[in-house]
Amino acid sequence: MSHRSSAMVLMGIAVAGCAPARPPAAASTPKVDSAPAARTPVPVSALRPQYPSTYKRRPSAPVVIRNATILTAVGEELPRASIVFADGKVEAVGEAVSVPEGAVEIDGTGKFVTPGIIDDHSHLGVYAAPATAAEADGNEASQAVTADVWAEHSFWPQDPQIPLAIAGGVTVIQVLPGSANLIGGRTVTLRLLPARTVQELKFPGAPYGLKMACGENPKRLHAQTGPSTRMGNMAGYRRAFANAERYRRDWDRWLARPDSTPPGRDLELETLAEVLRGNILVQVHCYRADEMAQMLDLAREFGFRIRAFHHAVEGYKIADLLAAADVASSVWFDWWGIKMEALDGIPENAALLQRAGARVIIHSDSEHTIQRLNQEAGRAMYAGINAGLPVTREQAIRWITINPAWALGIDGVTGSLEPGKSADVVLWSGDPFSVYAKAERVYNEGRLVFDRNDPAHQMQTDFNLGITAPGIDP
């Protein structure tokens, strides 16, 4: 058995039969095909399936949307074009398309079509509404390093915030642990659908992320036991990864010759070892430019890559460094002033990063903003334009689709409207970067999960029943 497949098993994604057929992934996307079950003379829990996805695509009729403006997130804006999807996949996009028999015909005249929105920074389900302390499950703040916790183990599929996000055109989210800890734990990538269990939502084949956090939050929340300073923060990360190096060595040695007693299992170090092997994508909450530069050095010291800086409020100050390191910057449009490290936030952050060639993502980190990421991207685009930093709609749509897909390592499967890719599609009433636009229909792998004109296609969680208003405007 190869090293790589053992590592796959260790990250808990080895699930026979659940990985979808994939179009060629972007070169830089870690490959995450399923791995064969390991054979070993001793029973080792680490080598068994770890909380596998049970997501299954629902059969759905083919759909053609005609005569719409299509933003594919890969190329030019296509005016008066059509899109065809069937069996959960995009079949064709263009002016002339062949339409399968029995396709649902939708007139897109005056409307826009985009890929489903992907939010790479959400706490839906782990900080669920109605925001009770009983369900504040997003921060395992009991110690500063909790690499062993997994966000999916907190996720509540009946969170009534989920239907609101779907109504905003969101099809995929990354749910992260909060930013209380230096190392907060594993993230999970989910499709947004009605479901009874989190396993039904887990995006097949998506790599895990590791949530880390810089700056004020960890040092504020752990001041009693440490760290209480930024240098303490750095020491904490380094200590954790130094231990993980040793752990990885021990396990890799055993995996190469699994005929002796295996090393003891340490859940924290197991996750960090997977980071060192490059199988878990590192997602770092970090505001200040100088701290991001420190984190890039940390990654160099231990030989891993940071996939995305989240919030990156000062990203514009080091846009060139971020572009050179090929680290995504996942930012708000303009949050600022909420604390000292957010003092230098500016509305042109995204536009300045874009101009430097860095990979820009607009994220929500909010149960409100997730409902209108199209508006946030629009505001960031126009803030740039109005300041003489040109951004096009083709670029801005990437900020909320293919770029977050890249940050999650699923850009080979979704995030753009190309033949063969997942039919994650939004039909908008008009230009999605207008404040007046509404998502009219949302398809998740071909399944109609939201229709503004048909309550039968508007998800209601169990919590909604008998208690809450629909929350969605007509």
Place this chain on the structure above:
Amino acid sequence: MKRVLVLLGMLGSIAPARAQTIAITGGTVHTGSGQTIPNGTVVLRDGKIVAVGSGVGIPADAERIDATGKWVTPGLFHGYSTIGTTLFLSGSVDKVQENRRAGDISASFRVAEGIDPAIMTIPVARLEGITTTVTVPEGGLIPGQAALIDLAGERIDDLVVNPGIAMVAVLTESSKPAGGGSRAGVLERLRLLFRDAREYAKRRPDFRSARIQPLAAPASELEALLPVLDGRQPLLVAANRRSDIESALRLKREFGFRLILTGALEGWTIADQLARNGVPVGLAPLANVPSFDAPRARLDNATLLRKAGVAVFIIQSDHAHYRDLRQAAGNAVRSGMSWEDALAAVTSVPASVFDVADSHGSLRPGRVANVVVWSGDPFELSSQAEHVFIHGREVPRTSRQTELRERYRTLNR
């Protein structure tokens, strides 16, 4: 201290600004009070609007602002914010916050004196066309008195239009501790306070000679409640759940104060009742996430209330997002409100609700010259405020943020 308070208390009118005459010409003028004037002219002189119309003569000495193709509106009036007193918030390592006084009954507490005219949130708000706000106290059952401020000036007195524009009270989940942990307790406490305030007003000599039973709050607090009870100062009540809104209406019936509601997430469920009682509502149109405080929150609350005839003004209640007022108004339109109503909801309606319609909230002669020239529809994400006038003077389109942007426009530093 006392002297300053008195001084602030007398500030009922706007300090006259020495400014030149300005004529804004050629734009589409939306007066905020329902009129649209294509190719209109707005003339500002000495801090006031002196003429608005399509055939208005332009004074020879006027500086002209060509607004051809632009939209001209009153300065936006944010009816509920903490602009001027607050920057960092609880939860961060530091707090820059001046709008809270310890204790749950702070009727005598006025936020006005805690305003920092140089606080960096003010230029940021102005860049979004916000010229006026009701800046509120927070915390407890009666957090204190809100101030109406215009967002330009170097001294507190320059900003403050009225340091006691409203008394704030809170009837939500968050004020329950002041009622011993229950909503019913909160209401009983308020009733006791109001009754004792009246009792105190009648028997001040008895109070001074200690011939009166202990009262529900110190004399300073009871004294401060009297303007509410005799109708001179409105009571701005934050309430979201339907039952809490109904409690506010019940108290209004019992004590006869002028009620303004804020929050009102479930207001739509009793829209007719609010309309019948003439109770205006300030609400955040985007607040639709269900909580046990308001499980029936929904995105078209503003639309439904307006349809029932309620005076609705739009606020953006989240600290990190005050600048988003026009986006909030745009989203109200997205959810079914008429564009004209939405503009009124951030201009003339809050001005009327806070009883300053004769000075604020519309482009009419005699009003304070708070005016914005927009590149397009002010609610659209693509538009920006190109000229912002406060008290007839153009404020610079700069902030600490624009300076950072310019500094980092090139990275070879």
